Every structure is written in C-alpha cells, then in structure tokens.
Amino acid sequence: MAVMKRKNPTKIRFGIMIWAWAALSVGMASCSDFFDPSQDLIQEREDHYNSLEDVRRGLTGAYAGLQKVVDNVVVMGGLRADLMTVTGNYDPFLEQVENHGMSPDNPYASPKYFYDIILNCNDVLENIEKSKADPKMTDEVADAYRAELRTLRAWTYLQLAQTYKEVPVIKEALNGHFGDYEPERYNKVKMLNWLITEMEWISEQEQLDWREFDNKKVELWTPYEVVFINRKALLGELYLASGNFEKAATTFYDCIINDGDGKDDPKLKCSSLTGGIFWDDTWQRVEDGTVGMEHLSVIPFDNRKHQTHGLMSLFSNATQHKYLIKPTEVAVNKWQGQRGHNFNFDVYRGLNKSYAVVSDDTLVNKYMIGKSIYESDAVYPIYRAADLHLLYAEATNRAGNPAEALGVINTQLKGSPETAGIRGRVSLKSVEMDDLRLRYPNAGSEMELVEMALLEERALEFAFEGKRWNDLVRFAERAGRPAWLADRIAAKYATDPSKREEARKMLMDVSKWKIDMPTLK
Incomplete structure (x- = not known):
C-alpha cells in the first residue's frame, strides 16, 4: 500500500476535486458500449458495487478516461521530438512544449486526466469484494476484473513515469476523504520494479472476454475486441525499460506468435499487405472495421x-x-x-x-x-503489431542478436513464415549491415548499428503517434549517448543555426529530459 501521510495544505493536495471526478466517472459507460457518454448511468456512491454489473460498469468507466489523455500523449510524445513542430499559428502552451519549458499550468503537461483513470481503477478495485454478494462474481471472475483494472492502472503509471522525474503513487481509493495527503513518490527504477511485479501477477490471471461487454453477444469483429490493454505487450515494454532484454524479447515474441486468434492469426504477424489491403487501411474509422488489422489495443472515438x-x-x-x-x-x-x-x-x-x-x-x-x-x-493505437515486432527486435538486439533484429526490420521474424517484415510488408528494400556502417561510421558495434536502424524505422512507422520522444530517450539513455537525442532534435531547426545550437546544448543535459510533476489540485 502507498505511504500516505498528512501534510501541509500548501503542498500537493489530493482532495475534493479529484475524488468527485472519480466518483462520477465510474459509471460513464454501459456494458454494451464502452465509450458512450450519453448513457445516464451515474449512481450514488452507496449504490455502487453490489453486483458484477456494477464492477463491469466501473471497469468500462475507467477505460473511458483514456479518451481524455490522447491529446497529451500525442503532443508531449511528439512535439518535444524531431518529427513535429509548431506552425505560425501561435499557441503559447504548444511552444512551451516544443521548447522544453512547460509552465505549471500547461494543459499538455498536466497529469490530471491520468490520475482520473488511476483513481477510478482504485475505487473499483477496493470495492470488488463488496460485489461478491452477487453469486456471479466468483473468486475467479473477481481476479479477472482486478487484473484488467490493474493493467490499465499500470499502463497509466508508465506514461507518467516517462514524463515526470518523480511520480506520486496512489494504490488505494481515497474513499471521499477530503484531506491533504502526501503519496509516496516513485522514481523510474522504483516504478518499473513495482509495475513489473504487478504485471507478472496479472499475467497469471484469466482474461475477460470482450463479448461479455456487448449485450448482443455479436460474433463479428468490433473495435471493443482491442480496447483492453494487451498484458504481454505492456509487460514486455516494462522489461525492456528495466533492461531485462531477454525477458522482454521472450514476452514480445510470445505475444506476436500466440496472442490474437492464435498462431495462424495474420493480425500480429505483419504479413505482406496484399489483395487490396494497404498500410493506411489500419487508420480508417472505427465503423469501417479495418482498424483491427494490426491492432492489439486502441482507444476508439465515434x-x-x-x-x-x-x-x-x-x-x-x-x-x-x-x-x-x-x-x-x-x-x-x-x-x-x-x-x-x-x-x-x-x-x-x-x-x-x-x-x-x-x-x-x-x-x-x-x-x-x-x-x-x-x-x-479516428482510433488512437496503444499497441499494434509493428510496435511489437520492432520492440522485439530492440530487445533481441540488446540481448546479443543484431542479425536477427535486422531480419525483423527487413523481411522475417524467426519461426513465423507469415511475416513479411516491417519494411517488406510495405515493399521497401532491406537495410543491410554494410549500408549501416557507411551511414553511421561512429557506431561502435553491430548492436549500435541496428539501434540506429530501429530508431529510423520507428520514425517511419510511428510518426505522430506520440512515441518518438520516449523512443529517443530510451535509446539515448541506454547507450549513454545523449547526442543520439540532442542531435536529432536539433536537426529540425536547420534553418535557424542559433536555435539549433541552443536546443542541442540544452538537450545534451539529461536532467532536462523529464519534468517536475506540477501541483495537483
């Protein structure tokens, strides 16, 4: 449990404002529609959690909060990096983000909506036992719900840990207490250790069937099939961030080969996009159905x-x-x-x-x-097949298999004949090790050469999805080479030499890569 102490009200407050949002948003979505804000399902707190249905609504309400974090994820993960920039249409908050100087009131740097999700998860988790008055809420079903809620909470805390130097961690419901608290603050290492422990427990639990959330029990694919955050993908990402490359590689590979509808499911294999199906078809609207092609977890909008x-x-x-x-x-x-x-x-x-x-x-x-x-x-993808393939390549490269990693980028994932490779499925020529040596003469090893190729391929594949800043930080921190990040971001100011040098000098200081958590009110 989090250490929660009384503290001076002039410091961080977790009080009426956040609790009130959590209490109201728990019932936002019906069991037949995850993200329908028109549903009038808000209940009095004392009526919550008397049944499995109440817990189900609590889970969908917590997931509904994801729609509010998309703007923050895309802006903070993209505008601070090298692939996006502000236009001439002035917005001071966006300029702050691009210049790495966010004010405390900058909405794009605010953790508010992330904590809304966390507090909703905590509220439901604390009350699951109460719902066991319903005979349908067996111990096994209760653990399945706990697993889904803790997965969502873990993903949300990971997003915070990638942005802020230290993150206040709340693991329990506030229960309407209008007081002042000091949650324990986790740095990156402590956060990763806790989240890995969480996800390792979760990986052993039963998964909920998404069709249980649709009263019609439809057999056709719907976007809600990929709403739940994929557990293996998240656990692999946590292993990768913590430097456990062998476990990361094993976890990503298991997800690619065995998740979805099994080993013959082309959705996770990055197969050749033929027969009138193209890469951009995965970006069509929810009702078009093609969003399911390479997606594991999405945030849909309608x-x-x-x-x-x-x-x-x-x-x-x-x-x-x-x-x-x-x-x-x-x-x-x-x-x-x-x-x-x-x-x-x-x-x-x-x-x-x-x-x-x-x-x-x-x-x-x-x-x-x-x-x-x-x-x-348009959907926002949390995890899609190409991400898993490139994260697997990143992990196996660091585990000592650069040739295998380069194969994943180009044409082949081991043991998966369906795979065409990230570049192969879009008919691009393979990247060869000799080409990389010419392009990156200062790279010290084949492993570093492949990391350069991975950074480039992730830029081509995931531009504007909010992943770029975290990619640059992860690669540069791991290699101990801040110039990998600073040089790439400075390059976007090619027409302004003074700004280019200013940006590079600032970003060579790794202490500037994360920001302080603003006061929560």
Whole structure:
C-alpha cells in the first residue's frame, strides 16, 4: 500500500476535486458500449458495487478516461521530438512544449486526466469484494476484473513515469476523504520494479472476454475486441525499460506468435499487405472495421456518439480548425529518402498517408486518412503489431542478436513464415549491415548499428503517434549517448543555426529530459 501521510495544505493536495471526478466517472459507460457518454448511468456512491454489473460498469468507466489523455500523449510524445513542430499559428502552451519549458499550468503537461483513470481503477478495485454478494462474481471472475483494472492502472503509471522525474503513487481509493495527503513518490527504477511485479501477477490471471461487454453477444469483429490493454505487450515494454532484454524479447515474441486468434492469426504477424489491403487501411474509422488489422489495443472515438479529441484542431488547416502543429522537414525527408523495389520513396507510409500537403500546408494526415476533413472517430493505437515486432527486435538486439533484429526490420521474424517484415510488408528494400556502417561510421558495434536502424524505422512507422520522444530517450539513455537525442532534435531547426545550437546544448543535459510533476489540485 502507498505511504500516505498528512501534510501541509500548501503542498500537493489530493482532495475534493479529484475524488468527485472519480466518483462520477465510474459509471460513464454501459456494458454494451464502452465509450458512450450519453448513457445516464451515474449512481450514488452507496449504490455502487453490489453486483458484477456494477464492477463491469466501473471497469468500462475507467477505460473511458483514456479518451481524455490522447491529446497529451500525442503532443508531449511528439512535439518535444524531431518529427513535429509548431506552425505560425501561435499557441503559447504548444511552444512551451516544443521548447522544453512547460509552465505549471500547461494543459499538455498536466497529469490530471491520468490520475482520473488511476483513481477510478482504485475505487473499483477496493470495492470488488463488496460485489461478491452477487453469486456471479466468483473468486475467479473477481481476479479477472482486478487484473484488467490493474493493467490499465499500470499502463497509466508508465506514461507518467516517462514524463515526470518523480511520480506520486496512489494504490488505494481515497474513499471521499477530503484531506491533504502526501503519496509516496516513485522514481523510474522504483516504478518499473513495482509495475513489473504487478504485471507478472496479472499475467497469471484469466482474461475477460470482450463479448461479455456487448449485450448482443455479436460474433463479428468490433473495435471493443482491442480496447483492453494487451498484458504481454505492456509487460514486455516494462522489461525492456528495466533492461531485462531477454525477458522482454521472450514476452514480445510470445505475444506476436500466440496472442490474437492464435498462431495462424495474420493480425500480429505483419504479413505482406496484399489483395487490396494497404498500410493506411489500419487508420480508417472505427465503423469501417479495418482498424483491427494490426491492432492489439486502441482507444476508439465515434463522432456519432459525440466522442472527440483535439487532434483535428491541432493538425487540420480546414476553416473550422486551428492548424497548430505540422510535420517537420526532417520527418518528410525520412519517407522521401526511402527506396522501394519499384519506387524511390516510401509510398505506403509517406505522402498522403502519414502526412499530406493541402493548400501548400504540410499536414499530419495519419488521423484523417480517407476523409475529406478531420473527423473525430479516428482510433488512437496503444499497441499494434509493428510496435511489437520492432520492440522485439530492440530487445533481441540488446540481448546479443543484431542479425536477427535486422531480419525483423527487413523481411522475417524467426519461426513465423507469415511475416513479411516491417519494411517488406510495405515493399521497401532491406537495410543491410554494410549500408549501416557507411551511414553511421561512429557506431561502435553491430548492436549500435541496428539501434540506429530501429530508431529510423520507428520514425517511419510511428510518426505522430506520440512515441518518438520516449523512443529517443530510451535509446539515448541506454547507450549513454545523449547526442543520439540532442542531435536529432536539433536537426529540425536547420534553418535557424542559433536555435539549433541552443536546443542541442540544452538537450545534451539529461536532467532536462523529464519534468517536475506540477501541483495537483
């Protein structure tokens, strides 16, 4: 349990404001629709958790909170890095993010919505025992619900640990106590150790069937099949962050080979995209169904139910939007610099896919593929197959298998004949070790050469998804080479030498890579 002490009210407060949100949002979603805010399901606190149905609503309500963190994840994970930059349309908070100088009131650096999710999870977890008055809530079912709630909470804490120097950790419900508390603060190492312990317990528990959350018990695929955060993917990510590369590789491989619908499920294999199916089809709207192709875990939005995020206003130059963030020339040049078998650039992931040019403006296009204007029902992917393949390659490379890792990037995952490779499935030529030696003459080993290839491939595959900053930090910290991060981010200021040098100098100081947790009120 977290150490929670009385403290001076002038410091961090966890009081009425956060508890009230948690108490109200627990019942946001019905069992037939995860993310439908129109459902009038808010109950009095004393009526909660008398049945399995109440716990089910608590879980879906906690997951509904994910829709509110997407803007923060994409902005903080992208704008601080090298692939996104602000436009000339001024927004002081976004400029703060890009310049790594966030004020305490910067909404993109706020942990509020993350703690809403955590407190909702804690509230349900503490009351599961009460629900055992319902005979349907057996010990096995109760542990399955605990596992899903603790998985969501673990993923949320990991996001905080990647942003802040120290993270206040709350492991229990506040139970409506309107007091002042001092939760124990975890640094990265302590957070990872705790979360790994959590996820190792969770990995042994039964998983809930998503169809239990749909009254119609539909047999066809729906986006809710991939709403729950994938346990193996998260545990592998935690092992990787902690430096346990062999366990990370084993966990990612197990997920790729055995999850989904089993060993013959092409969704997790990064198979060749043929038969009229293309890379960008995975970015279609929820109701189009193609979102399930390579996705393990997503946050869906549906504008028919008035669900929205802020990405369209940030990225679109349509009249009704603000166009505040755009791709950098560095990002565009990465796709343009690729070589395919029958073309001279990345046609599957580049122009009119990840980015577009509209009325002479360069736009982030990934969330609006196939649409004439931005709509609010694009999915946000938490984990997809390409991520698992490249994370596996990263782990196995560090475990001493650079040739195998390079194969995953190019054409093949061992033991999986269905796999076409990350580059192979989009018809790009393979990256060879000799090419990497010429491109990165200062790399000290084949392992470092493959890490350079992985950083480049992750940029091509995951640009604008909020992963880039954490990728740069992870690779640079692990290698003990801050220049891997500083040089790449400074390069986006190529037309402003003074700003380029200023950014590089600042980012060579690793203490600037994380920020202080703002006061929570």
